[in-house]
Amino acid sequence: MLIEAPILAAQEVTQGKVATEPGVPIPIKPAPIKHAPTDPVPSLSLPPLSSNEDEALAQIGPHALIHAVEVMRELLDQDAVAAVFSNAQIDAVPTGDAMVSEVDALRLHRWLAAREPFACFEIAGEAAKRTGDYIIAHRIPKLAARVLKILPARLAAPLLMRAISRHAWTFVGAGRFTFTGGWRFRIDRRAAGDATLPAQSLFHWYAGVFERLYQRLIAPDCHCEVRGCDEAELEMCDYLITRSR
Template sequence: MIGPNAVLQLVAVLERHEGPERAAGLLADAGLKGLPDGEHMIPEGDAARLHRRLRAEFPARAPDLAREAGFATGDYILAHRIPRMAQAVLKLLPAPLAARALSKAIARHAWTFAGSGTVRAVDPWTFEIDHNPLVRGEHGPAPLCHWHAAVFERLYARLVHPGVRCVETRCGAQPGSHTCRFEVVRWRRAD
């Protein structure tokens, strides 16, 4: 099982960019009969099929669409899942301490976004997901987990330091790997 935002936020992004009919078609192509209610966990296979269909249908745009959905998922988590007091405390802490606390919380609640995958906080700035269900069985030369990277990035940028970016440096879909590795790094926009 996985959290419903893996589907809900992606469908909302698709509706905005492609229209409701195209989003509904992609949902149907992925074998989903409708949207989850948002109150309960959903089978991870449903989310995986939708993300796979996104990558197949929009290969060039899928990374940006998945990222937008990941940011929206992070916003949902901030609005509904992390208590305001905890957010305020994290924002007051120095970045290294806030990152340590946030990484522990993410690892504790990983089942909501990683399903049957195994999440490990390597250090306060690095995560790994072994056997990530959103890319399980897929193969490709480049990282595919733009949704996960965006969720991590949004949480860290809002709670730890605004100048961070999360980069997937290795993907379970790449040859010789079954682990997705995400690194939160300081980032400066080139203006």
């Protein structure tokens, strides 16, 4: 998953106050997008995954792939990584300077889950933490992050959730993101036209990214739970962010 534009801007702090009323927009500054050479990765001659042409049109942030590949290389052997790349039809790892087709992330999670049905959840979880850390370090202005940490959770959470929703396309692609208040959200891919069903580990990756953001910006005892998934087709999941205290 990732939010590739800054999700909060320092300008939201004006005259020492933070806009907390519903409907008040939080200013943002777009992240520059440029194309850069990518590093080749090994490929094996394994059966490819057929794709839907419409699915490939949606663009998402490159960190949906970058950190997953990092963790894969740390936890899996070289042959396993190469096999997943080949089946997922990934010829190069993104550099982080340009958006990528969401079909690449969908394929990566599908083929990783097919080859490593248990390790895929560990990989998704660790990749989600790194993605959240990247967003905080590079996409959220320092002043905005400090304000969120100072505000009571009941005020900070809706601000963060609304800011995330405005950049939801950078991680849900052709899917649909909706939310209720600062603690509940839904990711729905039923109308996305996916060639095959998304891997369950992908929905857990979404939860992991939100959990990391909330733990570091709202309260350290926040946890994001996957709830109410459409078990018949696994194309939609509801999420609830809770606190231990």
